[in-house]
Amino acid sequence: MSVEKVRFKHVNFTWNETEAASLEGDEVALLLYRSNLMGADLRLTNYGGGNTSCKAEAVDPLTGKMVEVMWIKGSGGDIGTLTRDGLAALYVDRLRSLEQVYKGPEHEDEMVELFNHCIYDLWSKAPSIDTPLHAFLPFKHIDHLHPDAVIAIAAAKDGQQITRELFNGTVAWLDWQRPGFDLGLKLKQCLDENPGIRGIILGSHGLFTWGNTAYESYVNSLEVIEICTAYLEENYGRHRAVFGGQKITAPEKIFREKQAALLAPVLRGFCSGEHHIVGHFTDDPHVLEFINSNDLDRLAPMGTSCPDHFLRTKISPMVLSLAPLEDLSDPVKLKEQLAPGFVAYRKMYNDYYQSGKKESSPPVRDANPVIILYPGIGLFSFARDKQTARVAAEFYLNAIHVMKGAEAVSTYTALPRQEAFDIEYWLLEEAKLQRMPKPKALSGRIALITGSAGGIGKAIARKFADEGAVVLINDNDAGRLIAADQEFHKKYGKDAYTTVILDVTNGEDIKRAFHKVALAFGGVDLIVNCAGLSISKPIEEHTEKDLDILYDVLVKGQFRITQAAVGIMRKQDMGGDILNIVSKNSLVSGPNNAGYGSAKAAQLHLSRLNAAELGNDQIRVNVVNPDAVISDSKIWEGEWAAGRAKAYGIKVEDLPAFYAKRTLLNKIILPEDIANACFALVGGLLAKSTGNVLNVDGGIAMAFVR
Template sequence: MSVSTQQFKHVSYLWDDAKAAELAGDEVALLIYRSNLLGADLRLTNYGGGNTSCKAMAKDPLTGAETEVMWIKGSGGDIGTLKKSGLAALYVDRLRSLKNVYRGVEHEDEMVELFNHSIFDLNSKAPSIDTPLHGFLPFKHIDHLHPDAAIAIAAAKDGRQITQDLFGGTIGWVEWKKPGFELGLQLKACLDANPGIRGIMLGSHGLFTWGDTAYESYINTLEVIEKCAEYLEQNYGKKGPIFGGQKIESLPKEERLKQAAALAPILRGFCSSKQSMIGHFTDDERVLEYINSNDLERLAPMGTSCPDHFLRTKISPLVLDLEPAADLSDVKALKEKLTPAFEAYRQMYTDYYITCKHPNSPAIRDTNPVVILYPGVGMFTFSKDKQTARVAAEFYINAINVMKGSEAISEYTSLPRQEAFDIEYWLLEEAKLQRMPKPKVLSGRIALITGSAGGIGKAIAKKFVEEGAVVILNDMNAERLESAGEEFKKTYGKDSYGTAILDVTKSTDIKEAMDTAALTFGGVDIVINNAGLSISKTIEGHTEKDWDLLYDVLVKGQFFVTQAATEVMRKQDIGGDVINIVSKNALVSGPNNAGYGSAKAAQLHLSRLNAAELGADRIRVNVVNPDAVISDSNIWAGGWAEGRAKAYGITVAELPAYYAKRTLLNEIILPEDIANACFAFVGGLLKKSTGNVLNVDGGVAMAFVR
């Protein structure tokens, strides 16, 4: 049954006969299997892009008669992760009968609501706008993908002729048309005029291929895309150097990352003028080849062609006029240089909206760029969350691939501005945006919590991610940090966190952690100084080493992490939060606690001092004072528990109950309680609060601030 994988060089042949055999007879299961294989290869389509379907017979629940049903990826899904719950199921005959009430292209949007009259499975996903594109074609299995190699031909000035010559008339051609009912009719008309074709190329858009079985459709899709990619490869360089040849050279890798880390918070600040954005950076070789080229200046303003691309990347990128090795240390001068570029971009986007808008167009959206290109260094993307920013970068790389291929075989053409606008501000797209879940309280915020691989720090990180933030997990212990990262990946996904080894007594670690935050997410908004240790000894038992370690970690560590975070926050110029996890011991005197208690007192007053200085920058500094948080905490290791138990004349096992009984509320304090207190400061209700202390100790009267 299967073909030799040797025939494929530019796509991945992933079909497993044994796996497919297990699904034999279940066309829907085979559709899902095929879809997942196609979605696993980003050369075939990107996240959320493309659409797949199958038509199969099923028993009508009303009549009991066998009827033809089309199963198709529902609205907003992703074929790479598609499950049955993500499919829409429609009666084929009812869907096709909608032609009888179709009033023409000016009214095609109204057909979307009529899809609901064709629903077979009432529990299925809402049908997407691509539904009629599949429904009017007679084939049992259909793939609609956006492979770069095919779009490069579809977006070429001579794309129709190239398609004809390359495939000898076996691939049809339909000129650009916004997806919808009309395009579905045009696909059927193309097939009727060209019986026997194996697929259809959509101008500037993508590719339709099919087969009578899941496997036939899969192999047909791979063969067509392989042929497109092979044709491009054979033509690279024939017309001259790629992208007109190299104009500038990239900085070495280490220098690129250094420049990107320095610049990212400034760019993020500009892009967050309407709402707080999360960033992504890449110096992928494909990006560098494009942004370092002579043709960048000509191609970048043209924008992308495929709707899937520009919906996520905006109409065109902002290209920075900065030398790769420019001195970025003078932040004020740098902002003055970049301000006109951002103002010009915002004005360009506003003019685009005003020129192209219709009377019923949705209101203009954020006018800031999504994609920012820094020749010699790399590409930044900014969006509402990490996944969207990362996917925007992936899609712009797709667009780069398309431009590269089109330029190699002909001349790249982008969509006319009006056509692009009609997609971007399509009322159906707006309705999809309005249906999306409302942002969480901490959406768009970046938090760095020191000592966040366990105990209080990990509890805070979890709480913040659950409330929409992204976090930089860090710890001195690499093994502990790796374990925490795996836990976050499994629970919250890869876009929720970054990791950095951080010993707060080392300035290089602090700098690298802030750079990691800048490169991973664009900067930092919230810093929680939580890293700590405890030493409980009598006055005569304390050593100079003990004293220095306590003050280095608790006091100097807190100060220098805050200092580094302040530099980043000032670059962003959108305010921020510093929360210092101190202790009731900053206020309460007790035995065997001279070093730890005095260091905690220093932390508390340092917080007040920082709050007084950073208010002008809209950076709030507040304190959470816990007490006796025993669960999963490093602070109880190394003899501290034994020391406290000895001081109180009890056993270590009796400590939790002892601490609870001495409180006014008779409560044991958990890491989650401290996390909730931190969230109270940053969740928005206390945004005018700074220099405050929040006790989370169950009620210790001696620790009352007033």
Template sequence: MSSTTTLSFKHVSYLWDEAKAAELAGDEVALLVYRSNLLGADLRLTNYGGGNTSCKAMAKDPLTGEETEVMWVKGSGGDLASMKRNGLAALYVNRLRSLKNIYRGIEHEDEMVELFNHCIYDLASKAPSIDTPLHGFLPFKHIDHLHPDAAIAIAAAKDGKKITQELFSGTIGWVEWQKPGFDLGLQLKQCLDENPGIRGIMLGSHGLFTWGDTAYESYINTLEVIERCAEYLADNVGKTKPVFGGEKIQSLAKEERLQKAAALAPVLRGFCSGADIAATEGKGVSKTMVGHFTDDDRVLQFINSNDLDRLAPLGTSCPDHFLRTKISPLVLNLGKEEDLSDVAAVKEKLAPLFVAYRNMYTEYYETCKHPNSPAIRDANPVVILYPGVGMFTFAKDKQTARVAAEFYINAINVMRGAEAVSEYTSLPRQEAFNIEYWLLEEAKLQRMPKPKALSGKIALVTGSAGGIGMSIAKKFADEGACVIINDNDAGRLETAKATFTKEYGKDVFDTAILDVTKQDDIKKAFDVAALSFGGVDIVVNCAGLSISKPIEEHTAADWDLLYDVLVKGQFLVTQAGVEVLRKQATGGDVLNIVSKNALVSGPNNAGYGSAKAAQLHLSRLNAAELGKDKIRVNTVNPDAVIGNSKIWEGAWAEGRAKAYGIKVEELPAFYAKRTLLNEIIHAEDIANACFAFVGGLLHKSTGNVLNVDGGVATAFVR
């Protein structure tokens, strides 16, 4: 069965493993979780966090000991692809259905959600979602509610109902658009009663309901219906008329697109973070957005088309799409060949676009709001389209920005399909507002965890594949920042990448090969920051090396290497970072990891010590110059940080031990004993000092030196 079934599907993935399912036989809830994970694994079937699935089975009532019917359904939040049993809500079916006896009508929809709690079977289960009654009133043992692009394209088409009727010969019902809730559940049941024997129901502008008596039957039914929708679209897209009205402009070449995007992303990030508004009001930016860029072929086909100007303002149809992409995208008026090097001119051209978008969004809010609506939220766009180049999305964190891009690609797929078979229709603005500013959605937002101290921040820490740099990067990531991990050693960087992937996942970091003496490397690293996250907020100059030799053994090559890496490297990285920070106009931080040797004279240390002194004074000079840009420059002075640092590999440790007349293994204790606190200094101590500067409590401090050396009196600044 599996081999022939696999071959029969072209537009969806058949993933059912009969052996795996056999292991779960008899446990309907386990089979529900298994089916849900398979459906969530294919983004053509549903999008991240979207859709819900359920099963009904008999279970023992803990109060009476009698068998009773229970429904397990995906709870509020979560994602089908990763959902586990604890992501389900379990409710008594008879209690849930009895709620219709006290239902007071559609104007009292929201009060029903509280009443779901009186129907809960498993007190440890997930909170029931608003879609719970949509599953509860249908009699089927297994039900799938998904948002596949192929089905929504038909559901959002002007002739969607007629197409559905003809395509499935009446075996798929139709329910017109309505906000999810108790009444929609009653409408699904009514549709089934009026059309006995149907295999599913299409929800106008919304999605698809399908079912079966077993987990497998529901799975196959779902795949078959979506396959038929996708096949119908494939037979029509581009056949009778050009896709999106045909190509209006051609894309730039890949490398040029990425260069344009990297140059523009920090400027857009500044606008989306409200930097222009803050400057006008004489205030600092209260929060910074994180960005995502994609030049996916589907995006390029849409943004380069003749129909872009007609379709983009319409917005999306499916509530899941809309909630993450806002009422409509902002289309840039920059030509693909635009010179972006004159940042002031670019900002002058973009400013009216953002003002117009904010005014549009404010008017939308004021026109559609209800007396009890939540206050207006951020009026800046989430999705920004640059014809010939690609799509930017900005949100509170990387995952939200990335998912917004994925959802807008879903919306593009829907528009392409609907336009091929009919005419695309979006949600009416009032309906869209009712979803976006739904009190239940607001309550969900209010329950979200408080942002961490560095949420929305992006940090580039040089030399962060190990030692002090890695500790700083990890500390920032732990506190909510996105980080650019880099090193001049490709092998070391790969190891660090594996570590960060395991500990933080793909939305927290990106990597770049970076030799701080090479301007090309530096530019590419900041381009990675711009393309991956939208820009940078924190630049940490941590990359370094040490050479300890008596003056007579110290070569000119040693001297040049120290000054190139420590002093010139700090200068070049700061210079490139400041360029990005100024584009954003949101302020920022430059932290320089220097050394107590910048202040203390010691033997066999002429090159290293004097280079560190140059680093320290360069920090002061930069602080004096960059204050007008709200860019803070501060210094952390460590001493004798031994763990996992390249500095302590090879000759340096031997050189210091020789200088002090001790053995290499005695160095940690030697350094600790000479401090006032008698403490060994660890990389994490330096990371904590860096966080102290950027965590928000010292945002009015610049030009400072913070010693993290256990207390070396001769290194006191004053």
């Protein structure tokens, strides 16, 4: 073990000398290497937070002479995943010459436009507001990080004094102010007034450290954070119990998750006033320590200190008044209990907006909470997609760490409300929001497709994920589910889906699946009943067992999944879509098909009955009727294919061509064709259609509904 690794107990020293040596001479590559190492350790900085840079000589393409260029993380990036195309590259001399035209803090926003005149690389990422914070410091490599331990000191009432005593003057202090050109000049002034310092702590915000090489900067950052973390660790519980001690005791984890799954759809419904959102739940021990404490009621309303935190979590969370052991089984009673709290939170947020707004302020945004705390149970977060909701929860966990540390060594202080408002409704932040990609058609929607580890079900799951939905992938075949898990993780990442074993004939499996989707995403909006099987036999060979399994899977399975989904959809009060994948055989009589065909007919009529019953809930029920979808289908792997081939007097391998030739369009039907039909029904353009049947069979006249 290296000497450096031994030195660090509270942060990870992960620098690899061999790997770094292979990058020697390429300062930009070393910048990326250093950035990725630090971004991978959430004790050093939060997701998307902080900034890193390097300055190096490069050839000016206009003059052929060597000039100094600064490479810095571009706007909206994350240092943990930073690549070359995420960097902004700017002429250092041009950046510094902007001081000559700078008119003062009231003209800060105008300077951002001028950064574009300093760009060295035409493929550069848009420069961020942090650019001048690095430009005026003379060091080759600079790290600006948001470590919880440092922000805890920065947010403490006595933060400046603690910094002076902890670092003996080797780390300077600057009072909080918004990032921009003026802060860049103040950082340079601070360095000039404190020659030889190794870093600067910005009040309420974070840390600036540096070095003349990537390695020096990396180690310097780790050392400062290590010292701050060790100091906090020494003081936890030393002067008073952490967060004033525990007020309540959390129930067991299995009960917490049960409560969370029951509650999440109701919370999601309250929070989805303007658009569909996705939820996240965590009962991390640090969250429980905070929400179960005596200090919760004092600290939670104060809000967070670091702008990176409250930009993603709102100025403060909503705290539920429910007891941990509350009976949450009656959704009507639960909504009545929760409604006043949501009214009060929205009023608080609108008052915050009205008292802080200026003539130029953007319109008020969604007044619903992002973070909801349930004492004894855990933390819920809601956002436009799963990743944003998860990251919001992580940021509030950062804020909890900050409050815990600040309270251990002093008294926690939050940013003044007006300063917080000016950050949240900063025109530059609004411009960043406006540049974000438009939501996809199914963004914020949560889908459960039965039998989605293969065939038609997997194609539908892929289509819905492509269009922005999060998906619960499930199957009764563990092997297929593992393969689908690997495929979806590679293509979509961990936030787009989750998996569960589901046999639609098993009541406990169904409960477990809906528990999983509520806990993972907050509820459900899109149900596709796709799980199926086929048995093709002459009537004299059909057994009662054959009929039972066909009706159990196709008819009862559809009924029970729909029944469970409706319970959650009614809790959300947001409507929903139920799609049933039935078959041409529900309408067309064929040989050797009594059991399967009659079960499919029952599925079709059950869909009509459900559509008639659920319209008042704005739950739409529609049917897609495929035919002969052979690709990747388990149905066609066994006796069904042989049975159909025998019925038509052909070979099994000739079935695809046979089915295509009997259609009006002479087309082979693929799983993707069914997935496209499903999307057509739920993508928004047919929002006023229910009780319909959409044939995707290449055109079979006998299957025409009318």
